[in-house]
Amino acid sequence: MAGIGFELRKIYSDDSVGRSVLGAMYSTLVTVGPTIIVVGTILLMYLVLEYSNVGYQDRELLSSTILYVFIFAVILTAPFNAIFSRYLADKIYCEQPKDILPSFFSGIAILSVLGTVIAAPIMLSLYFRGGVDPYYIFASYLLWMEEIFLLFGMTYLYATKDYKVIALSFIFGMASALGISYLLHFVFGLETTRSILYGLTIGTFFAACLNGSYICYFFRDHSNNYSECLSYIKKFFPIFIANLLYFGGLYVHNFVFWTIPGRIVVAETYISMQPYDMATCLALFTDISTIIIFTVMAETKFHVKFQSYTAALNGGTLKRIKKEKESMFFLLMKQISLIFGLQIIITILFYLLIKIFAPSFGFGGMTLEIYPSLAVAYLVIFLMYGNMVYLFYFNDNRGAFYTGFIFFVCGGLGAWLSKDLSVAYYGLGILVGSIIGWTYTFFRIRYMEKHFEEHIFCKQKIVEVRQVARKNNDIIYSKKI
Amino acid sequence: MKICLIIEGAYPYVNGGVSSWVQQLLQSMPDIEFKIQIISSSRSEKKEFKYKIPDNVSEMKEVYLLDDDIVQKRKRSNISMNTREYEAFHSLMFGEFVDWNVIFDFFRSRNVSTNALLSGKHFLKMVESCYKDHYSREIFTDFLWTMRSMYLPLFTILKANLVEADIYNSVSTGYAGILGCMQQHVYNKPLIISEHGIYTREREEEIIKSSWVGGIYKDIWISQFKKISNCCYDNARTVTSLFTDARDFQIELGCPKEKTLVIPNGVSAERFADIPLKDPNEEMICIGAVLRVTPIKDVKTMINAFAIAKRNNPKLKLWIMGSLEESPEYSQECIELVSELKVKDIEFLGMVDIKQYIGKTDFLVLSSISEGQPLSILEGFAAKKPYIVTNVGNCAGLINGEFDNLGEAGIVVPVMNVGKMAKAMNDLASNKEMRMKMGEIAYKRAFQYDAGKSYKMYEDLYKSLYGGSK
Numbered sequence: 001m002a003g004i005g006f007e008l009r010k011i012y013s014d015d016s017v018g019r020s021v022l023g024a025m026y027s028t029l030v031t032v033g034p035t036i037i038v039v040g041t042i043l044l045m046y047l048v049l050e051y052s053n054v055g056y057q058d059r060e061l062l063s064s065t066i067l068y069v070f071i072f073a074v075i076l077t078a079p080f081n082a083i084f085s086r087y088l089a090d091k092i093y094c095e096q097p098k099d100i101l102p103s104f105f106s107g108i109a110i111l112s113v114l115g116t117v118i119a120a121p122i123m124l125s126l127y128f129r130g131g132v133d134p135y136y137i138f139a140s141y142l143l144w145m146e147e148i149f150l151l152f153g154m155t156y157l158y159a160t161k162d163y164k165v166i167a168l169s170f171i172f173g174m175a176s177a178l179g180i181s182y183l184l185h186f187v188f189g190l191e192t193t194r195s196i197l198y199g200l201t202i203g204t205f206f207a208a209c210l211n212g213s214y215i216c217y218f219f220r221d222h223s224n225n226y227s228e229c230l231s232y233i234k235k236f237f238p239i240f241i242a243n244l245l246y247f248g249g250l251y252v253h254n255f256v257f258w259t260i261p262g263r264i265v266v267a268e269t270y271i272s273m274q275p276y277d278m279a280t281c282l283a284l285f286t287d288i289s290t291i292i293i294f295t296v297m298a299e300t301k302f303h304v305k306f307q308s309y310t311a312a313l314n315g316g317t318l319k320r321i322k323k324e325k326e327s328m329f330f331l332l333m334k335q336i337s338l339i340f341g342l343q344i345i346i347t348i349l350f351y352l353l354i355k356i357f358a359p360s361f362g363f364g365g366m367t368l369e370i371y372p373s374l375a376v377a378y379l380v381i382f383l384m385y386g387n388m389v390y391l392f393y394f395n396d397n398r399g400a401f402y403t404g405f406i407f408f409v410c411g412g413l414g415a416w417l418s419k420d421l422s423v424a425y426y427g428l429g430i431l432v433g434s435i436i437g438w439t440y441t442f443f444r445i446r447y448m449e450k451h452f453e454e455h456i457f458c459k460q461k462i463v464e465v466r467q468v469a470r471k472n473n474d475i476i477y478s479k480k481i
Numbered sequence: 482m483k484i485c486l487i488i489e490g491a492y493p494y495v496n497g498g499v500s501s502w503v504q505q506l507l508q509s510m511p512d513i514e515f516k517i518q519i520i521s522s523s524r525s526e527k528k529e530f531k532y533k534i535p536d537n538v539s540e541m542k543e544v545y546l547l548d549d550d551i552v553q554k555r556k557r558s559n560i561s562m563n564t565r566e567y568e569a570f571h572s573l574m575f576g577e578f579v580d581w582n583v584i585f586d587f588f589r590s591r592n593v594s595t596n597a598l599l600s601g602k603h604f605l606k607m608v609e610s611c612y613k614d615h616y617s618r619e620i621f622t623d624f625l626w627t628m629r630s631m632y633l634p635l636f637t638i639l640k641a642n643l644v645e646a647d648i649y650n651s652v653s654t655g656y657a658g659i660l661g662c663m664q665q666h667v668y669n670k671p672l673i674i675s676e677h678g679i680y681t682r683e684r685e686e687e688i689i690k691s692s693w694v695g696g697i698y699k700d701i702w703i704s705q706f707k708k709i710s711n712c713c714y715d716n717a718r719t720v721t722s723l724f725t726d727a728r729d730f731q732i733e734l735g736c737p738k739e740k741t742l743v744i745p746n747g748v749s750a751e752r753f754a755d756i757p758l759k760d761p762n763e764e765m766i767c768i769g770a771v772l773r774v775t776p777i778k779d780v781k782t783m784i785n786a787f788a789i790a791k792r793n794n795p796k797l798k799l800w801i802m803g804s805l806e807e808s809p810e811y812s813q814e815c816i817e818l819v820s821e822l823k824v825k826d827i828e829f830l831g832m833v834d835i836k837q838y839i840g841k842t843d844f845l846v847l848s849s850i851s852e853g854q855p856l857s858i859l860e861g862f863a864a865k866k867p868y869i870v871t872n873v874g875n876c877a878g879l880i881n882g883e884f885d886n887l888g889e890a891g892i893v894v895p896v897m898n899v900g901k902m903a904k905a906m907n908d909l910a911s912n913k914e915m916r917m918k919m920g921e922i923a924y925k926r927a928f929q930y931d932a933g934k935s936y937k938m939y940e941d942l943y944k945s946l947y948g949g950s951k
Contacts, residue, residue: 318612318621453605460600462629463637466549468592474642477534477541481514 034154034170041174042066045199048178049185049192057266061132062193064270065140066200067277068122071251073147076114078247079240080107081155086236087229088159101222103229104156104215108149110230115148122269130267136194139201146204149212156215169210177203238401239392245404246388249437250381252408253415253430254280260419275366276426282358282367283374283427286350290343290382297335298389305331306393313456322453329449332390336442340383347379366423373427380434381407387441391448394455399444407437482513482947483539485646485664489520489657493541494528496804496832497773498856499652499677502746507535509936513943516540516644520657523547544641546634546656550595560593560601567603573708574628575611581712585663588639595636599629616697627698631705635659643667648946651713654680655706658713671718671946675744677853678874679730681710686851711735718946723854724875724883742942747935748859750927756840756864765826766910768799769842769866771835771857772849775808779871779897780815783848786902788824793907798826800842802833839864844909844916849873850896862927867891867919869905871898882926890923 045051051059084107091099119141126132126140157166181199184190190198233240257263257276265271309324316324351372358368384407391399414429421428448455486507492500507515515538521528523545534541562570569583587593598604608628616624638656643664650673651661658674665672684706688699714720714736721744722728728741759767768787772778780801787799805812812829819827830838839845845861845868852874859879861868868891870876880891892905909916 313622315620315622317617317619318609319617321621453609454602457605457625458600458602460596462550462596462599462633463547464549465594465596466551468551468553474543474545475540476519476543477538479534479536479539481537481539 033167034150037167037170037174041178041203042196042200044178045181045196049181049195051192051196054192058191058193060264060266060272061136061270062197064266064272065143065197067272068270069140069144069147071254072118073144073151075244075247075251076118077111077148077151079243080111080152082239082243083232083236084152084229085155085158086239087232088155092159097219098221098223099225099228100156100159101216101219102224102226104153104219106226106229107152111148111152112145115145119144125269126267130269132267136197139194139197143197143201143204146201146208149208150204153208153211153215156219157211160214160218162214162218165214166211169207169214172210173203173205173207175203176206236397238397242388242397242400242404245401245408246385249404249408249411249433251280252412253427253433256412256415256419256429257426276370278367279370279374279427282354282371283378286347286354286375287343287378287382289346290339290379290386293339293342294382294386294389297339298386298393302328302331302335302390302393325449325452329445329452332445336383336387336445339386343379343383347375351375369423370426373425373431377427377431377434380431380438384434384438384441387438387445390445391441394448394452396444396448396455399441399448403437403441403444406440407433409433410436482648482943483516483646484513484943485516485518485644485649485661487518487520487649487651487657487661489653489655490522491652492517492519493530493532493534494519494521495773495807496531498746498853500532501856502677503652504532504535505747505932506936506939507538509932510940510943511535511537513537513940514539516542516646518542518544518641518644518657518660520544520546520638520660540644542642542644544638544660546637548637551640552594553592560597560603562587562603567607570603571607571610574607574632575615579708579712581662581716582666584639585666588636588663589667593636593640595633595640598636599633604629619697627701631698631702635705635709639663646670648673648943650675650943651717652677654710654713655684656709658717659709662712662716665716672713672716673942673946674713674717674720676720676722676727676731678851679727679734681706681734682730683851707734714740719942721942724878726875726878727853744935744938744942745930746854746856746859747930747932748856748863748927749932750863750924753836753839753860753863756836758840759843760841763841764796765798766794766796767842768797768906768910769839769845769861770799770801770847771803771839771845771861772801772847773803773807774801774805774812774815774829776811777849777851778803779848779850780811781818782897782899782902783846784815784818784822784824784827785899786848786906787827788822789899789903790906790910791824791826793903794910797906797910798828799846800828800830800838802830802835802838804832805829835860839866842866844869844891844919846902846906847871847876848902849876852876854879859927859930862890862923862930865920865924867909867916867923869894869902869909871896871902879926879930882922884929885926887922887925888918890919890926 054062084103087103088100091097091103123137123141126137127134154166177199179199180202181195184198185192185195254273254277257273258271260273262275263271263273305324305328309321309328312321312324354371355368358371359365384403388400388403391403411430411433414431414433416429418425418427418429486503488499488503491497492503515535517538517540519541521543524543565580565583566587569580569587573579573581573584605625608625612619612621612624634656638660641660645668646664648671649661649664651657652675654674654676658680661672661674664670685703688694688702688706691699694702711734714731714734717740719742720731720736720740721742722731723743723745725743728743731741732738770780770783772780774780783799783801787797791797801815816829839861843866845857845866847855847858847868847870849855849871850873852871854875858868858870858876862879868880870880870891870893872893872895877893880889880893882888882890892909894901894905909919
């Protein structure tokens, strides 16, 4: 999120209450704003187009389509975003902005291929096994690809630092989606689910086009260096996998619960376990503020400390370097406990609100039974993600990789074991997985603190590495005597 | 008998004193097999042989000061060190007495990754401890990277492929010497160090003058080269020098006196017996300079001196005979200086057959700021030419005569002294009788520095050591 820190530091430079509220709003807009806009629009569509009156099969088909599109788009793009954001940061630092736009096109090309390969079996299954009509399938495919482009483009949009444009393009896109779906249903008489899907597809298309155009406009001065960014995937492969595993781990427990009795299969293709998935969604929104609080803290105070440390590295004595390190880690530990303390209060508040008001919005008993453990699990997951970001700050790719791996494996395994427990304990597996993941990150940070000089100064490549040559080419002259 | 000659930055790519000495040494012992290790700065250098390789050379191998990290596995592994090894490396870097044998064994016993060693935790710990004790006000990152760059060439050399031979003869101390020491240690064969200049002193001068080494790092670099030289002196069976002052300097630097041996350079005077001579009707007085156009030869002082001398004596002309390629930038500056001074009759002849020109000169000049015992002076002597030389190395000894009372074979002037060099040029140009007399003394002195005698001493040395090592 290049640039967000600078904006936040400007806002937080004055300690007034008004400024704090503004800072929180700003962080919310940047971190979870687009998600909230999209989810809000979908809920509004459901309400306006009287979604509750739609037949069960059609309703489940649309819900599953949207669920799959959003979950898998996040999992697919997250590792690429992690890699390409590094490439962007390097290019900005090296003052080579001309290479940015070509990398955007390269990323889009890769994701288009991968997206189509992943979507193909699902589309074929929907058509042949589910009997879903091709227009619906094609619109689903378009929505899936648009969502991928949109999520991938976010990395580039953040680099432009023009957050107003990001917000406006999402608002415009989603407003169009709402308007078009309204027109399709009420003017052209199209059925509700199709109106919503087509409206969403067209609106998302607008948003993706607006964002893409802005990226092309902003980085208009470009080179033809399309391939360099690809080398970053190899170079930062542990980061790629770390992100893939982390975002995979966010939903791996859902995939496990999609296997148990009580799951529903829509159009012979989409599988879901509604009470569990809904509880996940509620838990996710309960704890999403962790990310906002973390962003504010990391990008303002911690980032400043980190910069002081890097300044000491570049031109300071060892004494100053160690002093800055101690100060940085002291703040880091303070922030970890502070975020935890704050989020606990928020989580309890949301938990009580959901427990009280959710039944009146139609959330069933089973969902609310699963919800508490998942609410705690997501709190720990987001805290763990915060720690993972600190590891990224320290360029501890190995630590980040193991975090992703441990979280994914333990979360998946935990969910597999907890699926046989009573409903209230369904979320226990992912909770245990997340606790193990968080514990690893915590002790990894402590380890880094202890061995930071080694981590910073050692294991650097001083000269190129070459494997022993079979033929000795150092002989420049030889003669048999 | 197989002799391994170890040469840094000279033969067969560079013309000059050391290279000529090597060529003549090889040619003087056709029955002895030689293998040559050449220390070059890096693989990327484009080089061509400047000498025809004699038939008794069986192999020439390059060793690089800056090379890739050649490892068996691409994956970098950590370097483990026991206490003895740690202490040996620590003393190499910041101590006084270095246990070189432990370091040699360390590099021989495993496939050491230079990257892993220099960016390993042990190296960092050593640097940190020294930094805290002595340099805590310096920028740490600079200090660490300077240490890494300082030890990179040394560790790269210690990783080099070795050559098996009966005797190792390194033509200097420094990196060539340390490679010789390691091979001597590994194969338990004798090592000879043949110093033409005093390597440690030359590096010291270079480092003091250089702008790329700053502040505290000058002392660290100098002490590093001293440690390397001490290792060479300790491990060598015999340490030769070209003249007694150089030997005294070696002893002063820590070389045991009983190991030292003076073997002067030599010239085959008969090679200059039938050289073409100056046309008796030629009115111009020709000054010759046989040297590579490089900063160490201080050609600019010579040009400036000639410009002054030429104002007093318009009949003077100057031939600069030697490669312009070794330091093209400096050569260009010299050419530009000639046109700036608007001085006529200076010719840069480049690489020429000296014998075709030297007889046509009236006297010769050598303006170096550093020398050992220049072969070019001996060659000038063999051609009956007096010399104007700067007071460096053994130049004054050659002019004044160390082993005879023949008299002066030229004029000695201080280093970089344009006025005195110009005066010497005018003095010799205006006094034909003095020139002729000095030329005769020079010619007689040349026979004291007989090449045959000089290389015979080396042959005897090899044979005595070979007999002892069997």
